[in-house]
Amino acid sequence: MKILVIEDEAALCETIVAYLEEEGYRCEQAGTVELGSEKVNLYEYDCMLVDIGLPDGSGLSLIKELKKCHPETGIIIISAKNSLEDKTSGLDLGADDYLTKPFHLPELNSRIKSLLRRRKFEGKQELVIDKITILPENRQVLINAELLQLTRKEFDLLMFFVSNRGRVLTKESIAEHLWGDFADSADSFDFVYSHIKNLRRKLVEKTGIDYFQNVYGTGYTFIE
């Protein structure tokens, strides 16, 4: 899978690329609209991450360009501008998702995976992780061909962990994934804990394996 990251802030760009490369993606970087446009026209990508505020113009023009030559490429906007206009105009141009800076890297990763699943496999892909089989389109989890009953939040949580297998997921990133802006609520970490406890229990009951690992004071890791 090839991803084009268009972000003018070199340090942030490198971090994103480093994280995504660890996930097994091949990444290319561009810091300006000019360079981005060159790459968009020359090569084919599976997904493009684009910042709106670039030094030589708006990332929105890149979305237009990309839609013309490679309409099948997924587009995620990463922008510091938390304004509705940017969001709607970006999505109107054909972007698939919108992330506001600063974001959590696992969140970005999970959004890319979900986007690629929708784009490449039309959501019909089955995710098989050890004994767990996930049907993302139907929001179903099968264990030994048996349906596992999960609440909506538990399913979201499992998908988030599965997308970021082997990663340390901080409590903050989990809370934000589940509740967005409400995540700053003082007790949201207790809720994260209680959701994970329930999910863990259900998985252990059916599979006999504890996939979750506590990372001291920080969060959790999903291990295969």
Add this chain to the structure above:
Amino acid sequence: MKLQTKINIRFLVVTFLVFSIAGVLFYFALGQVVDQNIREMLKSRKAYIELNLQQNTPSADSIESPDHTILIQRIYSIKNYNLFSDTLAYDQEEKELVPFRKMTFSVKSGERFYKVILLQSLLESEDLQLIIFSFMAALFGIVLLALFFLNHWLSNKAWNPFFKSLSVLNNWKIGETQSVSFDRTGISEFDQLNSTLEKMMQKIQADFVNLKEFTENASHEIQTPLAIIKSKLEMVLQDKTLHDQHYQRIRAAFESAIRLSKLNEALLLLSKIENRQFVDMSEIDICQLIQSRLEYLEELFALKQIEVTVSLEKQVTYMMNPLLADILVSNLLSNALKHNIEKGQLIISSENQAITISNSGEVVPMDVSRLFRRFSKQSNASESNGLGLAIAHEICNNYNLQLNYHYLNGMHCLSIKQKSQISTNLHVNFDR
């Protein structure tokens, strides 16, 4: 008290005092003059009688003039009389006792001595005195009145530019882009004041705009480095070879970076609201918005075992920006969640186009004066940045909505309603 009234009162008091003192003095001076006049008259008459008596000795012992003003009596020895005295005598014409000035003296005529009594009525002179005095008093009164009205009119005219400037100042709102200008008055003091005011207001305006722009730009610029810090720390946290101690330290840094970025986002939002950068308006059904938000938050309330009671029968629509409406509702609900207690209560109700969100919490009422201020934390919820309600308040201000707080039966109640005087301008629907 108005400056004009104050000046007028002083002016009147002083004028009145001066006039009354002058009046009293004038009265006595007039009396003196009249008195002097009568004496002179009597003295000249005395000289005339003396001359006559010295030349011709009268035959009769007693002579009286027909109008009883001259009485000559024979006496047998010369006496020194007190020259002037006042007396009352019957006046034939007036038919009553009137005051008279009496002059008594003795004259030697040949071998005889005579006592002469001269009488002069004081009535006419008193009348004269009174007429002159009342005329003067009337004149004083007229002058006083004229001065009063003149003064009133003059100061009204003179203060007119001042009141114009005052109304300009009253209508001026800081943050409004249109520049303020005062008309030229032609009075150098006021022109000077106006030009100083103009300069001052322009400076305030410029400073205000600068500050707003600074806040916005600063928050915006801070966001990128924060994103980098956050993502780098997140990368470090992925490192499995780290010691627990290192984890802890990085975690602390990570947590603070997150807090900082949340705070920054909130400040940025606040300055954007203040700068009125959210221009899109549409009719928002607040009740529906609350319902959908509640569904989203259901779990968080359930986990804290908070009993949620919703009684929103009426549809309440406000004209506002959709994003801000969302933020307003989110902030109020998360506020009610954040500051609630375990097994607490949340009651959301609507009545007469007003929405009230009540939640249980600490059993002390909040300090209303500080509640909507930025960074005024009144509880120990450390995750709270103290901006949530400030943002809600600012949003309400933008749309002529009123955000009120009251404490009732252990419940903290926040209510939104439209400010009455402008309510007709905004479209409100209730009673389906």
